[in-house]
Amino acid sequence: MRKLTRGAVSAALTIGVLSGCSSAAEKGGDTTRESTAPAETAAKAEKAAKAEKNTGKPDAKKVTLIGPAGSACELPVSFELAKAWKPSGLSVEDGKLLAKISGHAAFRGACELDAKPAGNIGFMRVWTTDRTDSSARQTLEAYMGEEKNVSEQKFSDLKAGDLPASEVVYxxxxxxxxxxxxxxxxxxxxxxxxxxxxxGGLDTEEHKEMLPAYELAKKSMAPTT
Known part of the structure; x- marks a missing residue:
């Protein structure tokens, strides 16, 4: 009986030790989850902040327009700019230099819209041409003919605001x-x-995060006078 009792005590102690280890592991797991929670919350907050800046919802008292005379970039079209994006007009010389660097000799670089203040790495760039004898689709195809290392491309004809337009995703x-x-x-x-x-965008993730600003520009497009 004494041996049995000792065996039972030994078994109980063993179970107790194992239970203690299990409890400690569980507590450790909870601690790990708790320690990662602030980082996850911060990441979600940062993503939400980027999304808010890229929605392009204009201030009710002050709508930022790109394109009209007196704006940061004077263009043949006007459109609303997402908040926190920084517009920069390009001089004739800078526009030609950008065209040379980018390989778009048939176009002029007219405007750069920088997404960095909105938390993304990338730009919307505006190119112009004075030619009126080609459709939007034909001109876009010519632009794509100058792009390098393209593996997939899908064209579609649509309206940008009330203007005839063509779009390519590639x-x-x-x-x-x-x-x-x-x-x-x-x-x-x-x-x-x-x-x-x-x-553009550094990668596809950055590109998708900037997409709302692009869509805002597209739907608010109008000719300048």
Whole structure:
């Protein structure tokens, strides 16, 4: 009986030790989950802040327009700019330099819209041409003919605001990361020629986060006088 009692005590102690280890592990697991919670919350908050800045919802008292005379970039078209994005007009010389660097000799770089203040790495760039003898689709196809390392592209004809337009969504190999990334461009025709708005991004994730700003520009597009 004594041996049995000792055996029972030994078994009880063993179970107690194992239970203690299990409880400690569970507590440790809870601690790990608790320690990662602030980081996850911060990441969600940062993503929400980016999304808010990229919605482009204009201030009711002050709508930022790009394109009209006196704006940061004077263009054949006007459109609303997402808040926190920084517009920069390009001089004739800078526009030609950008065209040379980007390989778009048939176009002029007219405006750069920087997403960094909104928390993203990328730009919307605006290109112009004075030619009025080509449709938006034909001009966009010419633009895409100058793009390099394109593996997929899908064109569609649509309206940008009330203007006839053509859009292309395509995949391009990044010169920086050597990885495929999504890009898109919109061509809009006016009596002054065709304007192309291109949305880039460091990678596809950045591109998608900036997409609401691009969509805002597209739906608010109008000719300038």
């Amino acid at each position: 995949t391009q190999k990044s010169a920086l990361t050597d990885e495929p990334r999504q890009q898109r461009a919109l061509a809009v025709k006016t009596p002054k020629g065709v304007t192309i708005v291109h949305l």
